[in-house]
Amino acid sequence: MSLRKDEAIVLSKRAYGESDRIIHLFTLAAGKVSAIAKGAGKSQKRFVNTLEPFNHIRVEYFDRHNRGMVRIDNADLVSGNDGIETGMKRICSASFFTELVDRMTREREPNTGLFMALQEFIALARSKDPEYPDILSCELKMLDVLGYHPNFDTCVFCGAGIHDDEKIYFSRERGGILCGTCARSLPHRRWSAGLMRAFLAVKRNEAGFGTRSLEREAQELMEGFLAYHIDLDLKSYKLLKLMVF
Numbered sequence: 016m017s018l019r020k021d022e023a024i025v026l027s028k029r030a031y032g033e034s035d036r037i038i039h040l041f042t043l044a045a046g047k048v049s050a051i052a053k054g055a056g057k058s059q060k061r062f063v064n065t066l067e068p069f070n071h072i073r074v075e076y077f078d079r080h081n082r083g084m085v086r087i088d089n090a091d092l093v094s095g096n097d098g099i100e101t102g103m104k105r106i107c108s109a110s111f112f113t114e115l116v117d118r119m120t121r122e123r124e125p126n127t128g129l130f131m132a133l134q135e136f137i138a139l140a141r142s143k144d145p146e147y148p149d150i151l152s153c154e155l156k157m158l159d160v161l162g163y164h165p166n167f168d169t170c171v172f173c174g175a176g177i178h179d180d181e182k183i184y185f186s187r188e189r190g191g192i193l194c195g196t197c198a199r200s201l202p203h204r205r206w207s208a209g210l211m212r213a214f215l216a217v218k219r220n221e222a223g224f225g226t227r228s229l230e231r232e233a234q235e236l237m238e239g240f241l242a243y244h245i246d247l248d249l250k251s252y253k254l255l256k257l258m259v260f
């Protein structure tokens with residue numbers, strides 16, 4: 016049994032027996048880890064407010080054989096979750112990203128980029144109501160570090176460069192835009208001219224969508240893409256759609 020020190024974001028917490036809690040942590044060095052916090056429900060002094068969802072913490076835990084559940088020995092706060100509880104948009108979007116990280120990663124697979132993207136989004140949701148471009152920007156970052164990033168630059172099939180105004184065919188199966196030639200023979204959906212340019216701008220943190228209809232198209236395209244490539248059957252996604260989209 017060894018004692019490890021790490022940073023982590025609390026993904027979820029649930030009661031276990033009368034006084035213990037099971038915590039899902041996304042740690043910086045070890046990836047997702049399930050942990051038991053003994054006595055966390057009993058003593059107010061132990062782990063006071065540190066093991067709440069969305070918290071960024073420093074944690075010390077006992078690990079047995081690098082697998083299975085770990086036992087939290089000590090935890091203190093780097094930054095808390097205050098601010099998130101002040102609005103449904105904040106709660107729903109932060110819940111969506113913590114659930115997405117939980118669903119998209121296997122235990123003990125560290126991913127620094129994913130940790131940073133989640134941490135950044137939680138910090139944003141503490142300070143303001145996230146708008147759709149904020150959510151999309153985080154989705155794109157996470158997809159990127161998980162290896163699923165949609166290609167908005169070149170034809171995903173033949174690699175040809177495409178002028179921004181002609182980026183209108185998108186194949187969710189192949190994960191990107193198609194040139195006019197490839198679109199003749201491959202399944203795709205046609206979107207408004209300007210949509211892919213808007214995606215690229217959001218990716219560079221430059222601008223929003225300008226019009227509500229373009230934003231709706233972006234939501235539709237992303238939902239199709241996410242549902243095809245990853246499991247989007249998340250409770251938090253349904254809530255997010257209801258509250259934010």
Ligand SMILES: [Zn+2]
Pocket residue numbers: 170171172173174175193194195196197198
């Ligand atoms: Zn092509």
